[in-house]
Amino acid sequence: MPGSVLHAPPMPTAPVTPALLDALRSIVGDKGLILDEHEKQPFLTDWRGALTGQAGAVVRPADTNEVSKVVRLCHENGVALVPQGGNTGLVGGGTPWPTHQGIVLSLGRMNRVLAIDPIGYSITVEAGCLLEKVREIAADHDRLFPLSLGSQGSCTIGGNLATNAGGVQVLRYGNARNLVMGLEVVLPNGDVWDGLRSLKKDNAGYDLKHLFMGAEGTLGIITKAVLKLSPPLKDVCTAWMSIRDLQAAIEILSDAHQASEDNVGACELMTRAATDMVLRHIPGVQDPLKGDSPWYLLLEWSSSRARNDGTEGMSEKMENFLAEQLETGRVLDAVIAQNETQALNMWRVREGVAEAQRAEGPGLNYDISVATSDIPRFIDEGVKAAIQISPTIRPYQLGHIGDGNIHFSFKWPANMAPAEMLELSPKVTRAVNDLIVSMGGSISAEHGVGIEKLDELARCRSKTELDVMRTIKRALDPQNIINPGKVLRL
């Protein structure tokens, strides 16, 4: 995390020699090789500009065959490689360590949609496809690919699956791993595992695809995927409301499932502080509901059934629901988007937070999850614990409240010296993570472990769990050449 000292674990030390470069060039050609220091920089620095590493070369293969040959070459020479998609990850999983001697393997050129089957609700893509492109192509065929993230214009399917990304539709459709039928993966020795099956049911042995999803590129390189599609949403209602408190938020969501007839698509928590930060930094965004209430919800209900038969649609249901919730005192004020522009604006407020946080200055971000009903207690105790360590720290809590996933964030005061941030960061982290563990929660709900949570994962998970993870890693990658120093210290 920005502001704390990260100690590199032991790494494979075989360097990229001129002979290895020649061999790489013979596989991927000049088009697939970046050696210029300036051109390499975007691949060596993470999205936030918080972490920077090294690599002898950035290698950009054009297809699975080239990936396989590059990985085999690295395997034979003990050269480490860091897989990378859109480089939008928020924990440094795709950023090489400063001590990295090997290559970055960027999948960005492998961006073809290979097949779409609207009748069978599936799409087959290469790993470097941008998430937005997959969503657009599905929509062109009157289908929905429901994974939706603020970074969808830049992140890739390979990165989404490697991080088991969450986003704003998990409540209904599940995490990225729930949207996958089959995978093709290049293993650490260069062999290709062809699991590119369009099967909804497949109990023939271990379900290997789930090993590679969420592994953050430490077990193999995802090269292709068969993804599940859904019917497109034809009736959508988006509302923004100020609410009494956090307990009200989870009660509103609890009631919403039935009132919407199981059509809750998203339920996002915002604070006044986070909303104001977005309004300060993201041009063109409007405040959906002026006021000084501390807590807000973005609630979206959606159905694939078009409302042209005179029956009550999502907007009418939402209006009735909000009127009831106003009466209970849980909702203080509310506005329903009257058109797509207003709905998009509400989403821009929520999804503009990551960009606004980057512009606002240094801070601490914890992507945590606890049981949904524990959220009020977690936020209350977590904020108190952080303030006890640093009385001037500014909380910006928000997140996917329906998934029990809070982006528990803080900004340092503008005048704080970097040395003081460096001293306080580990103390706040320790207090927050101890609280999470005591509540049976997770220190990483959707962003992964990467570099940033390496040591905290080792502290927060049992020896048994870590031993199983290490055994799997060593079995597949005995030389530790695939994304070394991420997720686990070996």
Ligand SMILES: Cc1cc2nc3c(=O)[nH]c(=O)nc-3n(C[C@H](O)[C@H](O)[C@H](O)COP(=O)(O)OP(=O)(O)OC[C@H]3O[C@@H](n4cnc5c(N)ncnc54)[C@H](O)[C@@H]3O)c2cc1C
């Ligand atoms: C504005 C913004 C909003 C975001 N919102 C969300 C959100 O709501 N939910 C969420 O979950 N995340 C979110 N993220 C984080 C990030 O976008 C996701 O983690 C995304 O899935 C990463 O995709 P990527 O292609 O950029 O992967 P990268 O950042 O390039 O890589 C991420 C990890 O995956 C590995 N990897 C990448 N490609 C492959 C591959 N083909 N095979 C094997 N391993 C691979 C890398 O080594 C690394 O460990 C957000 C980020 C930003 C900047």
